[in-house]
Amino acid sequence: MNLEEVHIPVLLKEVLKYLNLKQGNIIFDGTLGGAGHTVEIIKAIAPTGRVIGVDLHSQTISTAATKLKKYSENVILLNDNFANIKGILKKINIDSIDGLLLDLGLSSFMIDKSERGFSYLKDEKLDMRFGNDINLSAFDVVNDYPQEKLIEIFRKYGEERWSGPIAENIVKYRESGDIRSTKELVEIIKNSIPLKFKYRRKGHPAKRIFQAIRMEVNRELDNLRKAIDDGFEVLKSGGRMAIISYHSLEDRIVKSKFLQYEGKCICPPDFPVCRCGRNERARIITRKAIKPDPEEISRNPRSRSARLRVLEKL
Ligand SMILES: C[S@@+](CC[C@H](N)C(=O)[O-])C[C@H]1O[C@@H](n2cnc3c(N)ncnc32)[C@H](O)[C@@H]1O
Structure with missing residues (x-):
């Protein structure tokens, strides 16, 4: 199975349009994944342009390299963290x-093929690290974090209503031995949610907790903040930054960072001169986040929660 068969690029048309691509451009794709966006970006900037394609997951890089073989003149592939731009x-x-393009989160390839325990539907080792050099794993979070800290991350990153009972049951289970597999964790989560709520809620009962642990392990929000700040510094004047997020906390970070760079004066209108000292450094291209249309959602249900925001540096 190749990457193209399993990962459909999200908001592809929109990304290509809003990046305002021109022949000869140098584009940083910090989340290469199945290279779905990369291939189309290369076509728009060829023959002289180049994409720097980065991914933390080494197997993803090697699979993408095969797919991108015929574009080798136009692409530089690197196994690294986009925060290290x-x-x-x-x-x-x-x-x-x-x-700069960031299409955050997981590729379908990683869920299906990485064997890192990203899916609550499989029985795999608790890991969830995007890259090998991340020194915290899902096993460490589940087996070592104190109850209060588990509650905090389940609430913050998972917005899980049953964070308290789930954390309590994890800690109880640990008394008789380590929690090693995704299957064990899923059982604990299921047994912590009262029966009448378990089957009424949208999605799988373990979905939110798995998301929270993954975000904690990979420091996803910290990486995003750093990539926006450092990416903005290396962006040329007139260059654009496009970010697709899938989680409300990520989208909030993107929105507030973009407003910060836009730097519009926030002084009360009756101030004769500006006193807030803000500095206009960018233009927000997408005042409202762009969402996939119903046709895209029906073709690719994974795109449902995607939100695209774009900024242009002045
Ligand atoms: C949603 S997929 C990207 C899919 C890609 N745009 C496509 O169309 O095929 C996200 C990818 O980003 C990678 N990733 C997540 N966080 C990363 C980080 N901090 N640095 C580099 N890659 C990261 C994941 O390994 C995954 O392959």
Whole structure:
């Protein structure tokens, strides 16, 4: 099975349009995944343009390299963290970029093939690390975090109503031994949700907790903040940053960072001169986040929660 068969790029048309691509552009795709966006970006910037394709998951990089073989002149692939954008560019002697794309989260390939315990529908080892050099795993979170800290991450990243009972049962279960597999964790979660709510809620009962643990293990929100800040620094004037998020906390970070860079004066209208000291450095291209249309959602249900925001540096 190749990556193309399993991962359908989300909001592809919109990403291509809003990145405002031109021949010769240098584009940083920090979430290469199945290379679905990358391939189409290359077509728009060829023959002289280049995509720097980055992914934390090494198997994803090697599979994408096969798919991108015929575009080898136009792509540089690197197994790294997008938050390290400045270091990556330095390593390959590139000072600035014309565009940056982040399509956050997981690819279908990682859910189906990585064997890292991302899916609550499989029985795999508790891991959930995007990359090998991340030193915290889902096993550590589930087996070592104190109850209060579990509750905090389940509430914050999973918005899970039953965070308290789930954390309590995890801690109880640990008394008789480690929780090693996704199946064990799913059982604990299911047994912590009162019967009458278990089957009434939308989605799988373990969905929110798995999401919360994954976000904690991979420090997803910290990486996003750093990539926006450092990415903005290396973006050329007129260059664009496009970010697709799938979680309300991520979308909130993108929105507030973009407003910060837009830097519109927030002084009361009756102030004769500006006192807030804000500095206009960017233009928000998508005042409202762009969502997939019903046709895309029916073709690719995974796109349902996607939100695209785009910023242009002045
Ligand atoms: C939703 S997929 C991207 C799919 C891709 N746009 C496509 O159309 O095929 C997200 C990818 O980002 C990678 N990823 C997540 N966090 C990362 C990070 N901090 N640095 C680099 N890659 C990351 C994941 O390993 C995954 O392959």
